[in-house]
Amino acid sequence: MLLNETAEQIRSMEIRGAGRIARSAVAALRDHAAGLDTSDTASFLRSMKEAADLLVATRPTAVSLPNAVQAVMRSLEGVKGVEEGRAAIKAASDSFILSSRHAVEWIGEIGARHISDGDVILTHCNSEAALSCILTAHREGKAIEVFATEVRPRNQGLLTIQALNDAGIPTNFIVDSAVRSYINDVDLVITGADAITVNGAVVNKIGTAQIALTAHEARTPMLVAAETYKFAPRTILGERIAIEERETAEVLDPAIAAGLPHVRVRNPAFDVTPGRYVDLIVTEIGAIPPAMAYMIIRDHLGWGIGEFHKAFEIDERIQE
Numbered sequence: 641m642l643l644n645e646t647a648e649q650i651r652s653m654e655i656r657g658a659g660r661i662a663r664s665a666v667a668a669l670r671d672h673a674a675g676l677d678t679s680d681t682a683s684f685l686r687s688m689k690e691a692a693d694l695l696v697a698t699r700p701t702a703v704s705l706p707n708a709v710q711a712v713m714r715s716l717e718g719v720k721g722v723e724e725g726r727a728a729i730k731a732a733s734d735s736f737i738l739s740s741r742h743a744v745e746w747i748g749e750i751g752a753r754h755i756s757d758g759d760v761i762l763t764h765c766n767s768e769a770a771l772s773c774i775l776t777a778h779r780e781g782k783a784i785e786v787f788a789t790e791v792r793p794r795n796q797g798l799l800t801i802q803a804l805n806d807a808g809i810p811t812n813f814i815v816d817s818a819v820r821s822y823i824n825d826v827d828l829v830i831t832g833a834d835a836i837t838v839n840g841a842v843v844n845k846i847g848t849a850q851i852a853l854t855a856h857e858a859r860t861p862m863l864v865a866a867e868t869y870k871f872a873p874r875t876i877l878g879e880r881i882a883i884e885e886r887e888t889a890e891v892l893d894p895a896i897a898a899g900l901p902h903v904r905v906r907n908p909a910f911d912v913t914p915g916r917y918v919d920l921i922v923t924e925i926g927a928i929p930p931a932m933a934y935m936i937i938r939d940h941l942g943w944g945i946g947e948f949h950k951a952f953e954i955d956e957r958i959q960e
């Protein structure tokens with residue numbers, strides 16, 4: 641697919657969900673590299689960098705996007721010609737897409753072990769990783785029931801209930817504000833994540849933090865299903881995850897809003913759940929407590945404090 645088309649589809653949320661966004665972005669980079677009409681290495685590299693920047697700028701919160709784009713762009717380090725560059729990008733993109741799909745399957749396997757026969761599960765938004773846990777438990781023959789929220793304003797809950805219905809899982813569809821009313825009927829909350837910080841805070845669809853607090857108060861365990869590429873290395877340096885504020889027209893009809901000059905409509909797409917309200921983060925390499933987020937960033941993603949010093953040349957500046 642054309643680069644600009646993919647970028648627009650991510651921006652408009654035609655392509656959405658942190659994992660899908662990451663896979664589509666690297667596929668777009670691969671196709672862009674394949675189609676670039678140049679034999680000049682410098683202009684090839686420049687155009688790839690522009691493409692990477694365009695894709696990363698489409699949505700600010702899901703860290704899977706810059707992590708995936710960086711992983712693929714890193715394959716260009718040291719390439720000596722355009723054909724070598726195209727081949728490197730293709731290999732890195734294909735490998736990312738494959739491992740991303742495997743990760744979702746592994747998360748399903750591991751997450752399903754935390755689901756018991758007879759469990760009632762509550763999920764919020766539409767997460768491939770969270771659904772993988774639920775669908776795997778169902779395939780294993782566990783009799784489960786699900787509460788799925790509506791997810792205003794974009795109603796991603798409709799996608800979730802479609803998938804659950806297709807699988808034949810008994811499902812209750814509720815408005816977002818009904819979570820407190822049903823939490824005592826729920827055994828386990830499972831959501832996805834768009835980003836996870838070094839201190840184990842989970843950035844996910846708006847409403848997740850309220851659900852986590854409600855679950856905590858009711859002593860209902862909360863699981864977050866997330867691939868390791870949703871952990872945000874730069875939060876080690878104190879970089880904050882930007883919370884995307886989307887168009888207010890998603891919340892209130894502009895014609896109505898125009899008649900309410902004293903009303904400011906707000907539309908943050910995500911919120912932050914502190915790690916202390918999360919029991920486990922299920923990744924493809926195992927289920928970890930949120931307090932172990934730094935180990936994923938350091939040992940699995942390879943971003944120790946030292947790497948940042950190298951990457952940002954902090955060492956040099958310190959010596960000056």
Ligand SMILES: O=P(O)(O)OC[C@H]1O[C@H](OP(=O)(O)O)[C@H](O)[C@@H]1O
Nearest residue numbers: 656657658659767768769832833845
């Ligand atoms: O990667 P998977 O697990 O599919 O989704 C992770 C998260 O991405 C989605 O964001 P949006 O709907 O793109 O704003 C939701 O917040 C969901 O929980």
